[in-house]
Amino acid sequence: MKQEHSRRLRTILKSELNARNKITAIGALAVRVLRYGFGIINWRNEEIKKIDGKTRKMLTMYKMHHPKANIDKLYVKREGGGRGLVQIEAAYKAEIINIAEYLNTNYKEDQFVNIVKSHESAQPNMNSIIITAAKITEELSQPNERSDAKQYGIQHIKARLGESLKKKWKNKVMHWQYIRNTDRQLIGEEDTSLWLSNGDLKAETESEIVAAQGQALQTKC
Numbered sequence: 001m002k003q004e005h006s007r008r009l010r011t012i013l014k015s016e017l018n019a020r021n022k023i024t025a026i027g028a029l030a031v032r033v034l035r036y037g038f039g040i041i042n043w044r045n046e047e048i049k050k051i052d053g054k055t056r057k058m059l060t061m062y063k064m065h066h067p068k069a070n071i072d073k074l075y076v077k078r079e080g081g082g083r084g085l086v087q088i089e090a091a092y093k094a095e096i097i098n099i100a101e102y103l104n105t106n107y108k109e110d111q112f113v114n115i116v117k118s119h120e121s122a123q124p125n126m127n128s129i130i131i132t133a134a135k136i137t138e139e140l141s142q143p144n145e146r147s148d149a150k151q152y153g154i155q156h157i158k159a160r161l162g163e164s165l166k167k168k169w170k171n172k173v174m175h176w177q178y179i180r181n182t183d184r185q186l187i188g189e190e191d192t193s194l195w196l197s198n199g200d201l202k203a204e205t206e207s208e209i210v211a212a213q214g215q216a217l218q219t220k221c
Contacts, residue, residue: 001041002051005033009055013062019206020078022064026055027086034088038095039129045089052088059085063204083206093136100133 008030012022034051037043056074059065065074065083075090076082107114117130125131 001033001037005030005051006054006058008033009058013058013064013203017203019064019201019203020084022203023084031086031088031091035091035095038092039099042127043092048089048092055085055088064207066207069207093140096129097133097136100130103130 009026012025012030015022015025017025056065056071059074060067073081074083074085075087076084078084103113103117103120107117120128120130123129123131
């Protein structure tokens with residue numbers, strides 16, 4: 001699965017698609033190969049992070065990601081000033097939550113789902129989807145939400161994953177000026193991100209502009 005993911009990723013990066021379409025194709029064609037194994041294969045967290053690292057390395061090789069550009073910004077939605085790439089780690093967490101939510105919702109109506117849930121509940125903590133999902137939900141929930149963490153669905157989790165990436169970006173000393181200035185309404189987020197949302201540029205051009213934009217904000221502030 002990892003080999004097929006790399007093959008598809010390389011094929012997309014070699015194509016003549018513009019920057020936005022390459023990012024979309026990676027999520028739709030390459031990441032999807034790995035999604036099929038989430039919840040079935042016992043992926044190690046370190047292994048998933050390694051795939052993310054290899055993806056960024058290939059993006060840099062094909063001039064789609066500048067070496068000095070912020071990593072977290074790569075995974076933030078384009079409407080929020082990022083590049084919109086699907087993070088494998090975030091996709092894994094969302095898929096685990098999705099499967100656990102399905103098992104907890106449908107086990108009374110479907111005898112086979114009930115069998116699967118019983119099997120999962122008997123697994124060791126590190127192999128149980130339900131226990132792993134509960135840990136991820138607790139990790140992403142705010143302190144005042146943890147007692148009610150089970151009531152949140154997949155859409156809430158996806159929103160939390162996006163917020164956590166943006167928070168990491170904001171907490172970096174050399175890269176936080178863009179978010180700081182949008183929060184203070186010194187620059188318009190929608191207008192500033194319009195060129196990213198349109199995505200008409202070549203991959204290498206977009207990569208250079210994103211890196212230059214970040215360096216300009218650092219120098220100015």
